[in-house]
Amino acid sequence: MKYYLAPMEGITTYIYRNAYHQYFTPLDKYFTPFLVPHTKKGFSTKELKEILPENNEGIYLVPQILSNDAEGFLSTVKKLQKFGYREVNLNLGCPSKTVVSKYRGSGFLAKPEKLEEFLDRIYSEAETEISIKTRIGRDSPEEFERLLKIYNKYPVKELIIHPRVQKDFYKNVPNLSVFAEAVKESRNPLCYNGDIFHASDCHKMSERFPEVPAVMLGRGIIGNPGLLGEIKGEGTAGAERLCAFHDKILRDYRALNFGDKNVLFKMKEIWCYLGGLFPEEEKKLKKLKKAERMADYERAAGELFALL
Numbered sequence: 001m002k003y004y005l006a007p008m009e010g011i012t013t014y015i016y017r018n019a020y021h022q023y024f025t026p027l028d029k030y031f032t033p034f035l036v037p038h039t040k041k042g043f044s045t046k047e048l049k050e051i052l053p054e055n056n057e058g059i060y061l062v063p064q065i066l067s068n069d070a071e072g073f074l075s076t077v078k079k080l081q082k083f084g085y086r087e088v089n090l091n092l093g094c095p096s097k098t099v100v101s102k103y104r105g106s107g108f109l110a111k112p113e114k115l116e117e118f119l120d121r122i123y124s125e126a127e128t129e130i131s132i133k134t135r136i137g138r139d140s141p142e143e144f145e146r147l148l149k150i151y152n153k154y155p156v157k158e159l160i161i162h163p164r165v166q167k168d169f170y171k172n173v174p175n176l177s178v179f180a181e182a183v184k185e186s187r188n189p190l191c192y193n194g195d196i197f198h199a200s201d202c203h204k205m206s207e208r209f210p211e212v213p214a215v216m217l218g219r220g221i222i223g224n225p226g227l228l229g230e231i232k233g234e235g236t237a238g239a240e241r242l243c244a245f246h247d248k249i250l251r252d253y254r255a256l257n258f259g260d261k262n263v264l265f266k267m268k269e270i271w272c273y274l275g276g277l278f279p280e281e282e283k284k285l286k287k288l289k290k291a292e293r294m295a296d297y298e299r300a301a302g303e304l305f306a307l308l
Contacts, residue, residue: 001206003228004160006193006218007031007064007091010269014055015252021059023245024237025228027217030056031133034064034091037072043079051083062131064089066099068108070121077126085128087157092134093193095166100138106166109147110138116150123154131157133193133216138166141178148185156188160216163194170219176208183209196220199230223273239308242277246301260294267297278304
């Protein structure tokens with residue numbers, strides 16, 4: 001079984017990926033938060049930091065592209081090739097309303113004819129391997145039958161399926177019946193994504209779908225960075241390792257010199273998930289999230305880690 005880190009906007013940055021890779025069980029692939037094609041000749045400073053090989057040493061990184069425009073997608077692929085990338089990922093899964101309103105991400109699933117035209121173009125012209133991360137429809141699971149027939153026409157490197165529709169966002173439960181149909185009918189390799197929060201969740205998936213060779217971990221591993229170690233039977237992550245991981249992220253963000261206020265915002269985003277490790281400590285978590293000075297934040301984080 002292979003394990004991947006899901007791209008999460010604002011969280012799984014190169015700073016987060018490097019800290020994770022240093023302190024926890026390495027993943028087989030890491031995906032960048034999505035890149036949106038634009039008319040600039042090169043990448044923005046922020047985008048460059050995410051994709052520069054020197055910022056991702058020792059990890060297998062796959063850039064993810066959010067687009068419904070073949071020309072823009074292909075242009076971005078060519079830019080990425082100059083940095084040595086030979087695999088990219090197409091985002092057809094993002095459920096954000098601002099993305100979906102532009103018929104990007106999972107919004108593109110509502111236009112299967114346009115999607116097929118788009119895939120025709122990128123798979124015939126791109127000189128890289130292309131994987132797809134998809135939901136099973138925008139409004140209804142019944143949409144996926146047609147979508148899968150479309151995907152089956154192309155040499156998809158991997159079809160990463162989050163078995164929810166766009167309107168579910170992250171509510172309800174993954175539709176494993178639809179995923180089971182994909183396992184039977186897909187002509188391309190599959191990867192499962194969705195609601196793997198505990199080692200037992202992953203083991204159950206492996207038992208039910210032994211032919212699926214990969215799992216993508218998202219909210220579960222952000223909330224518990226030691227999750228993959230638990231899945232592999234390596235035990236839980238101790239307080240010392242979690243604290244060192246946290247401190248490296250904090251240190252590396254501060255080294256960017258974009259101000260403590262911005263650093264605190266980035267760290268608090270991570271704590272929206274990491275706070276799940278402290279279910280009985282609402283007051284201490286609230287104190288951390290209200291901290292406006294770095295010293296107050298560090299004191300609050302230290303108090304929490306001391307409880308582990």
